[in-house]
Amino acid sequence: MNEIELKLESVLPKIARRFQNELLLTCPVDTGRLRNSIKVKLEGKSLIVWMVDYGAFVEFGTSRQRPNPFIRNVINNKLKSIIIEELSK
Numbered sequence: 001m002n003e004i005e006l007k008l009e010s011v012l013p014k015i016a017r018r019f020q021n022e023l024l025l026t027c028p029v030d031t032g033r034l035r036n037s038i039k040v041k042l043e044g045k046s047l048i049v050w051m052v053d054y055g056a057f058v059e060f061g062t063s064r065q066r067p068n069p070f071i072r073n074v075i076n077n078k079l080k081s082i083i084i085e086e087l088s089k
Helices: 003-026 033-037 053-061 070-088
Strands: 039-043 046-050
Touching: 003 039, 003 046, 003 070, 033 053, 053 070
Parallel strands: none
Antiparallel strands: 039 046
């Protein structure tokens, strides 16, 4: 492994934790069940987002509910800066 790969491997758990925190902050809340279920797990070099099943309906909407893309918003607006900040430490 080269130096960048080693650095990335060492900061991935921190990136996962910060990504989860951002999701928790931006998640829409009605009862709190969705927010309380959000977990970001590190599997190899991948971040896996786990939550209750209806989280997909909140994210993408239904025929009766408009989408509330909180996950995509965090990915598009925050994740890059989290990665850069962690790699530059």
